Amino acid sequence: MSATIKLHGIPLSGHCHRIELALSLLGLPYETVPVDLRAGAHKKPEFIALNPFGQVPVLDDGGTVIADSNAILAYLGARYDDGTLMPRDPVEAAAVQRWFSVAAGEIRFGPGAARLVKVFGAPLDHAAASAIAAQILSLLDAHLAEREYLAAGRLTFADVAIYSYVAHAPEGDIDLAPYAHVRRWLARLEAHPRFVPFPAAADILG
Template sequence: MKLYYYPLSGHSHRARLFLSLIDMPFEIVTVDVGKDEQKAPDFLKLNSFGQLPVLEDNGVIVADSVAILVYLAKKFGRTDWLPEDPIAAAKVQRWLSVAAGQIAYGPAAARLITLFGAEYDADEVIKRSHDILKLIDAELHGRFWIASNLPTIADVALYSYIAAAPEGFVDVSGYSHINAWLSRVEALPGFVAFEKNAVGLRAA
């Protein structure tokens, strides 16, 4: 099993984190986005969108971080991470959609400005970030995990860009329930940290 991966990508980190949490052996193939290696012809054969991460599993190619989480949970029968019960599965899916929507256009986008000079309106994406973080913080009030009594792939999908939000000048220090949740994710067996960068609120 190979994971095509870029260390600064929160999408890549999601996939790597889940593989580690379920103790699944895999090989990392680093694709340097800074050199546009994701646009090389050989990579585009794996993912015509030219995006990371991509999982290669004995000839099966799975692109998109959330799709990889679902694939791995289903393939290895990890109903603890992705329940079969319709209601429980729907609760997980709700937060996978948030990860692909409000998180991508909030904390992830804010971080793209500081790391890569993305041409977004900083005030707008920081406001979006706080809008969704307030909702997530409220949802975590009185509970350990976002979608269930146990950690699920929803927690994995949300974690990376929320943990790295300060790199996009998004201050998470005031969200007590989120910070407790981040600590719980980081205490899980097999946890792998997302690489930190000295930008935004983390700048020296």
């Protein structure tokens, strides 16, 4: 049976990777639809019809279109999860949502932005991004010193939302060596049987 879920995105986007990881953890078949950002495909009418913000990822689930990676995680959790990855318990759900906010805030503007500068030459302040990265990685390391996962005492979409840009922080010249608990957490996720790797930029860009 062919997949009815289509994921519009690019392989070098951590936002897209978190959706690929979520789909794999849920055991859902899907089809990837490449979006050529360099050619401006995200600005063409057919893509704008899917997401007026012109951003990836976009999920098309049999005609139900959801944009924004954290919104997609919330959708997938509500529709396909049994409450394990996207908790139903109000306190656990709030804890996961808190990390969604961190993913859209400190992670995006810290290690995510630093990677944009070093990998893609984005005109951003690398020093400022590095400072934000150091702050959030220190917080993450302290948080993970007492637990194996970020929320609810188990693997959840909180971990999925945070993983990609933290794992690839070294691509932005952010050293993970000082953060032993973060590195153990990354290894724990990568050992999951349904883990999907986030490709290294060098492997794709050459």
